Amino acid sequence: MDARELYQDIILDHGRHPRNFRELPQATNLAHGHNPLCGDRVTVYLELDGDRIKDLSFDGRGCAISTASASLMTEVLKGKTLAEADALFKGFHAEVTGKAVPRLPDALAEDMERLAPLEGVRAYPTRVKCATLAWHAFEAALKNGAAGTVATVKTE
Amino acid sequence: MTHAPKFSPLPNNPPPFAGAPKIRGAKLGLDPRAVKRDFPIFEHNPGLVFLDSAASAQKPAAVIDHVAEFYRSDYANVHRGVYRLSARSSDRYEGARETVRKFLNAASADEIVFVRGATEGINLVAYSWGMAFLQPGDEVLITELEHHANIVPWQLIRERTGLKLIVAPIDASGGIDLAAFEARLSRRTKLVAVTHLANATGAILPVETMARLAHEHGAKILVDGCQAAPRLPVDVRALDCDFYVFSGHKIYGPTGIGVLYAKGEILEAMPPWQGGGDMIEQVTFEKTTFQHPPHRFEAGTPDISGAIGLAFALDYIEALGRGAIFAHEEELTGYGVDTLSRLPGIRLVPAGQRRLGILSIDVPGIHPHDLATVLDQHHVAVRAGHHCAQPLMDKLGLAGTTRASLGIYNDERDIDSLAAALAAAQKLFT
Numbered sequence: 001m002d003a004r005e006l007y008q009d010i011i012l013d014h015g016r017h018p019r020n021f022r023e024l025p026q027a028t029n030l031a032h033g034h035n036p037l038c039g040d041r042v043t044v045y046l047e048l049d050g051d052r053i054k055d056l057s058f059d060g061r062g063c064a065i066s067t068a069s070a071s072l073m074t075e076v077l078k079g080k081t082l083a084e085a086d087a088l089f090k091g092f093h094a095e096v097t098g099k100a101v102p103r104l105p106d107a108l109a110e111d112m113e114r115l116a117p118l119e120g121v122r123a124y125p126t127r128v129k130c131a132t133l134a135w136h137a138f139e140a141a142l143k144n145g146a147a148g149t150v151a152t153v154k155t156e
Numbered sequence: 157m158t159h160a161p162k163f164s165p166l167p168n169n170p171p172p173f174a175g176a177p178k179i180r181g182a183k184l185g186l187d188p189r190a191v192k193r194d195f196p197i198f199e200h201n202p203g204l205v206f207l208d209s210a211a212s213a214q215k216p217a218a219v220i221d222h223v224a225e226f227y228r229s230d231y232a233n234v235h236r237g238v239y240r241l242s243a244r245s246s247d248r249y250e251g252a253r254e255t256v257r258k259f260l261n262a263a264s265a266d267e268i269v270f271v272r273g274a275t276e277g278i279n280l281v282a283y284s285w286g287m288a289f290l291q292p293g294d295e296v297l298i299t300e301l302e303h304h305a306n307i308v309p310w311q312l313i314r315e316r317t318g319l320k321l322i323v324a325p326i327d328a329s330g331g332i333d334l335a336a337f338e339a340r341l342s343r344r345t346k347l348v349a350v351t352h353l354a355n356a357t358g359a360i361l362p363v364e365t366m367a368r369l370a371h372e373h374g375a376k377i378l379v380d381g382c383q384a385a386p387r388l389p390v391d392v393r394a395l396d397c398d399f400y401v402f403s404g405h406k407i408y409g410p411t412g413i414g415v416l417y418a419k420g421e422i423l424e425a426m427p428p429w430q431g432g433g434d435m436i437e438q439v440t441f442e443k444t445t446f447q448h449p450p451h452r453f454e455a456g457t458p459d460i461s462g463a464i465g466l467a468f469a470l471d472y473i474e475a476l477g478r479g480a481i482f483a484h485e486e487e488l489t490g491y492g493v494d495t496l497s498r499l500p501g502i503r504l505v506p507a508g509q510r511r512l513g514i515l516s517i518d519v520p521g522i523h524p525h526d527l528a529t530v531l532d533q534h535h536v537a538v539r540a541g542h543h544c545a546q547p548l549m550d551k552l553g554l555a556g557t558t559r560a561s562l563g564i565y566n567d568e569r570d571i572d573s574l575a576a577a578l579a580a581a582q583k584l585f586t
Contacts, residue, residue, distance in 0.1 A: 003533040007526070007584055015526075038525050038541050039555050061555055063523035064585070124529060 006120040006127075007064065010072075015064030020057040020074035031144050033060075033137030035129055040066055044137040051082045056138070063130055069118055070134030076111045082142065084108060088115075089135055096131050098122045186480040188488075188567040194472075195565050196220065205536040205573040210355055210383055210514055210561030213408045218472045223410065223465040234460055235434055235451070249460050252467035253450070259470045260400060260417050261391040267423060269416040269450040270463050274382045275305040277401030277416035278349070280453060281378055282309040284429040285399075285422070286347070292318025294346040297375070299324045299332055300551055301354035301361070304544040306380045310349065320344075326551070331508020332361050338369055345375040352384035356545040356559070358489070358514030359507040360384070367396045376422070382406050386563070387485045387513045389478040392417050404462060408564070409469030413462030416453070423449035430455040473564070481564055485513045488562050492571045499575060501582055505557050516543075516557040519578070522585045524556040530584060531558070534577035 024030075024045035033042045042060035046053060056077055058070045077085050087104055092115050094101040104112060121131045192198050194216040197206070206214060232242040234249045250265070257265040271277045286309075290296070296310045296319050310321050322340050327333040332350075341348075348370040353360050363379050370377040378399035381390060385402035392400050399422075404413035418426070428435055428446050432455030437445040446452045473481060492515045496502055505516035519527055528540035541556040542549045549556060560574055 003530045003580075003584060006529065012585065038523075039546065039549070063525040065526065127525070127529060130525065 006124065008117045008120070010117045011064060011068040011120075014068035014071040018058075018067050018071035020071065020078075021059055022057050023059055024055060024057045026055075029141040029145055031137045031140035033133045033140070035062075035066070035133050037126075037129065038063065040130070040133060042066065042070055042134050042137050044070070044134055044141050046138070046141050048082075053077050053080050053082070053085060058134055058137075062133065065118070065121060065127055065130040066133045069131045072115055072118065073134050073138065076114055077138070080111075085138075088112070089139065092118075092135065093132060095119050096121050096128055186476055186484045186564065188484065188565055191476065192565040192567075194218065198565070203535045205534075205570045205577075207560040207562065207566065207570060207574060208537045208539050209386070209563035209566075210406070210559065211539050212405045212411070213386060213563050214565065215408055215410070216469070216472050219409060219465050219468045222468045223461050226461055226464050231461070233457055245460060248464050249458070252463040255467035255470050256415050256417075259385075259390075259474070260415075261393055262417055263393065264420055266449055267417055267420050269418070269423070269453045270458055271401075271414045271416050271453075272412055272459070273403040273405070273414035274380060274401040275403075275414075277399075277414055278305055278378065278380065279309045280416055280429055281399050281401075281418070282313045284426045284453070285376075285418075286310075286313045286317060286319070288425075288427050290317040290319045290346055293320065293344060294318075295320045295322050295342070295344045296347045296349060297322045297324060297337075297340055297345050297370075298349050299337070299351070299361070300326045300548055301332065301351055301357065301359060302349070302545070302547075303351065303355050303380065303382070304546070306349050306351060306378075307547065319346075323547075326359075326508070326548075328506075329508050330357055330506030331359050331510070332366075334362065334365065337366065341369055341373040341375065343374060345370070345373050347376050347378060349378040349380070351380040351382075352390075353381075353387065353512060353514075354507065354545075354548075355383050355514070356543040356548050356557070357505050357507040357516045358383075358511040358561075360388075360510040360512050363397065364395050371396070383513065386473070386481075388482055398422055404466040404469065407466075407469055408472060409466035410459075410462045413459045413466045415466075418449075420449070423453075426453075428452050428455070432456040434458070476564060484564065485562055488566060488568070488571065489513055489515070491568055492560070492562070492574075495571050495575050496578075499578060501586070502578060505552060505554070513562045515560045515562075517560065517578070518554060518557050519582065522581060524558045526585065527558045527578075527581050530581040531574070531577045534573065534580060536560075536574050536577045538574075 026047050027045035028048045029046040031044055040062040042058055044058045047055040056074050090102055091104050091112055118131050121127045195214045196217050197214045230244050232245040234246040253265045253268045256268045324337040324340050325333050352363050367377045376398040379397045381400050381402040386407040398419050400417040402415055405411040435447050435452050435455040437447055489512055503518045524540035528538055531538055539559045
């Protein structure tokens with residue numbers, strides 16, 4: 001596999017210029033993610049309105065894959081319900097770990113398409129954790145509320 | 157019954173069994189291209205540019221084949237069987253200890269304890285010597301260049317002994333600040349625990365001087381030789397260190413075996429740290445008396461084939477010549493520094509006045525893991541991250557680095573491949 005297949009333009013772009021890269025002062029939920037393997041850290045901020053994600057953002061330091069993945073995640077999840085976010089996480093997780101992708105509602109097909117550039121990490125088992133770090137932090141933020149405890153990303 | 161060949165068949169003795177691999181690299185000093193042919197991994201992975209020997213070195217056929225041959229011809233448990241095969245296995249295991257003694261120039265083979273690796277060696281010193289002899293307020297002095305293996309064991313016994321962990325800083329050049337080190341020594345210092353060659357940067361520490369200073373203050377000194385033993389001639393008596401540890405797998409030997417050297421009188425005074433078979437003299441339910449060192453510290457069936465494989469690895473590098481290996485590493489390190497210094501946008505992490513075998517690279521704007529992934533695309537295997545030296549990375553203000561480390565099979569072409577791959581990565585990311 002060529003490096004360009006992993007580092008597609010969209011990844012390089014989001015890696016260099018991450019979207020929603022800021023603290024969210026009105027966050028209702030947040031969590032810190034930490035990948036002890038590389039020392040990467042990410043904080044994911046959520047503003048929930050009922051069961052809808054009104055806004056979300058992230059900050060921290062990471063590689064191009066983890067930064068791009070966090071950036072794309074914030075774009076895709078904004079405005080979604082928690083059920084939709086959960087479905088997208090499951091779908092994304094299956095894609096990057098090379099598992100069978102669950103059937104997703106048609107309404108989410110376009111969002112999955114937007115996450116597709118990250119599928120390249122499948123060929124790099126050691127990099128899967130980079131791609132899922134922000135997502136695990138997102139999941140932890142839902143559980144945490146505003147407490148912001150550290151969620152150490154799990155080994156895939 | 158045929159008798160096994162005497163141990164230590166290399167370099168000039170007749171091969172111990174038909175088909176024993178020859179050491180091609182030994183013919184003309186150190187010729188890395190010839191050495192490479194002794195390592196089957198390169199045959200199985202054509203084009204591999206292996207620059208991660210500091211994490212774990214590859215194994216020569218001499219080690220792989222001899223370990224297999226030992227299992228085929230001489231294997232039995234050691235120190236137990238009355239039968240001849242067990243005696244033979246024991247002889248080879250103890251022969252391996254003697255090979256290590258010679259390798260370190262220790263005074264006696266009884267000063268050589270086989271452990272799982274340097275990590276276990278340091279833990280053994282902490283839990284046996286440290287728990288027995290450290291009092292509340294006693295100080296253990298380490299440096300900022302240490303691997304986690306020489307930090308965490310002292311923190312673990314800190315809670316139980318009341319010791320104080322003191323850290324000597326590096327200077328602006330990345331080497332140890334010897335004046336600051338000396339200033340931290342006092343009569344409270346009971347142990348100095350330092351790396352011989354920093355795994356994250358390649359800085360060589362003046363351990364001989366540090367040992368003298370430690371002893372002047374009545375302290376013992378432990379030297380972590382993981383990166384030094386494969387690269388530098390090591391003479392524990394010339395260094396006058398009290399403890400020296402290294403790992404087999406970083407010195408072209410098997411995983412799961414390592415060495416703790418300790419001066420005889422120190423080892424004799426140390427209590428056992430693990431109990432079991434092979435380390436006792438007599439056991440009753442009321443009281444047990446223990447073996448003398450080194451067996452006191454080798455409870456249970458040891459890693460017999462690991463020790464023998466390590467001895468073969470040491471024989472192999474002795475045959476190449478440790479002076480020749482040192483010269484090779486120095487020359488290639490110099491070539492690497494020159495080559496990488498000419499690349500724009502690439503910074504070598506400082507390693508003091510003397511760097512050996514390790515090139516720690518920082519490319520501002522490119523994360524080490526992204527860099528290592530692209531290098532891998534070019535078949536260049538390096539380590540990326542904090543190298544188990546997080547406090548040092550924090551001090552240097554880096555999340556991590558990309559580390560290329562050299563071995564006896566590397567040559568200039570490997571450095572050139574690294575440089576080309578680095579340039580390709582820069583092109584991709586900037």
